[in-house]
Amino acid sequence: MRRLTALTLAAIVATAVTGCATMNVSSHVERGLDITKYHTYEWGPADALPTGDPRLDKDPFFKDHVEGAVEKSMAARGLAWATTEPPDLRIHYHANISERIDIDRLDRDRGYCTGEGCTPAVVSYEAGTLVIDVIDARTNKLIWRGWAQNTVKGMLENQDTMARQIDEAVTRMFASFPRPL
Amino acid sequence: MTLTRLTLAAVTLGALTVTACATMQVNSYVERGADVTRYRTYQWAPAGPQAIGDPRLDNNEFFRDRIQAQVDRRLGERGFEIAASTPDLLVQYHASVAQEINANGVDQPNTDCEECEPYVFDAGTIVVSLVDARTSRLVWRGWAEGSIDDAIDNQTFMERRIDEAVARIMEQLPRRL
Numbered sequence: 001m002r003r004l005t006a007l008t009l010a011a012i013v014a015t016a017v018t019g020c021a022t023m024n025v026s027s028h029v030e031r032g033l034d035i036t037k038y039h040t041y042e043w044g045p046a047d048a049l050p051t052g053d054p055r056l057d058k059d060p061f062f063k064d065h066v067e068g069a070v071e072k073s074m075a076a077r078g079l080a081w082a083t084t085e086p087p088d089l090r091i092h093y094h095a096n097i098s099e100r101i102d103i104d105r106l107d108r109d110r111g112y113c114t115g116e117g118c119t120p121a122v123v124s125y126e127a128g129t130l131v132i133d134v135i136d137a138r139t140n141k142l143i144w145r146g147w148a149q150n151t152v153k154g155m156l157e158n159q160d161t162m163a164r165q166i167d168e169a170v171t172r173m174f175a176s177f178p179r180p181l
Numbered sequence: 182m183t184l185t186r187l188t189l190a191a192v193t194l195g196a197l198t199v200t201a202c203a204t205m206q207v208n209s210y211v212e213r214g215a216d217v218t219r220y221r222t223y224q225w226a227p228a229g230p231q232a233i234g235d236p237r238l239d240n241n242e243f244f245r246d247r248i249q250a251q252v253d254r255r256l257g258e259r260g261f262e263i264a265a266s267t268p269d270l271l272v273q274y275h276a277s278v279a280q281e282i283n284a285n286g287v288d289q290p291n292t293d294c295e296e297c298e299p300y301v302f303d304a305g306t307i308v309v310s311l312v313d314a315r316t317s318r319l320v321w322r323g324w325a326e327g328s329i330d331d332a333i334d335n336q337t338f339m340e341r342r343i344d345e346a347v348a349r350i351m352e353q354l355p356r357r358l
Binding site for chain 2: 028101145
């Protein structure tokens with residue numbers, strides 16, 4: 001048990017240190033939530049907010065893929081799509097693309113380059129964020145929000161890459177979806 | 182034994198990573214001639230949709246509820262009460278996140294610092310405003326700004342950061358004599 005804790009911590013630290021190059025996934029949850037009282041869900045009204053990138057706005061492929069991946073993850077947790085009765089949960093997602101910059105200091109940090117000639121590389125990239133909200137349909141309160149962030153490079157022009165990225169994002173997000181205690 | 186030590190080392194390293202740049206600038210503004218201490222009751226002003234500037238926090242109820250609960254707590258400590266009907270004050274908050282660059286001195290012509298390098302970080306700001314409910318004029322405004330790198334992605338750290346920010350903002354509120 002103790003070994004496990006130490007290993008987990010080491011893994012967390014390792015992730016914290018190396019975590020910038022890959023997909024960043026996390027979530028917020030309602031404190032003290034009892035997930036066992038929810039059994040069914042329904043999709044909420046479509047997102048009215050623009051994504052910040054016309055290539056992604058109203059993209060049916062993106063929408064279908066996100067919804068499909070979420071439905072798969074919900075089914076894996078035993079939550080069923082409500083067809084006749086009012087649902088226990090409503091799901092809503094939002095995608096956003098925004099320009100970000102990064103300053104790459106690895107060369108200097110690792111000693112590959114020193115002194116005055118060593119200019120840090122400034123990298124500009126498009127960061128995509130997929131946010132999934134799960135809402136209690138009766139109280140209309142948010143119970144869980146998951147998100148994944150990554151560069152969208154090569155994603156918008158290649159459907160296979162996009163599909164893979166969405167699958168990874170949703171699967172990893174739902175890994176932190178609350179489980180019955 | 183070794184494992185315990187390893188655990189400790191990991192915890193320490195983790196804590197260092199987390200608190201590395203946890204500074205915060207806090208300040209406030211009092212309307213000339215206004216006396217905050219003569220107000221007794223308040224209500225939250227109706228909040229519209231919140232564009233915070235980071236998709237993880239836009240319309241994030243957990244974030245909103247945490248800030249409001251902490252402001253309620255601090256106002257309560259100062260003897261303010263939530264009004265059932267007509268309040269003396271309306272309370273508002275606003276939050277924003279923006280990516281910022283710290284040039285770290287490299288933009289200065291005569292810097293001696295060889296190791297100094299610019300870096301980017303996510304800067305977060307929380308602003309709390311107290312508005313006179315009758316006149317609709319701003320009476321007092323306090324704010325905190327700081328790096329929130331890695332804070333949003335960890336709910337516990339985010340909550341702690343909000344708690345600290347709100348406590349320090351409300352500390353600026355003039356005290357009753």
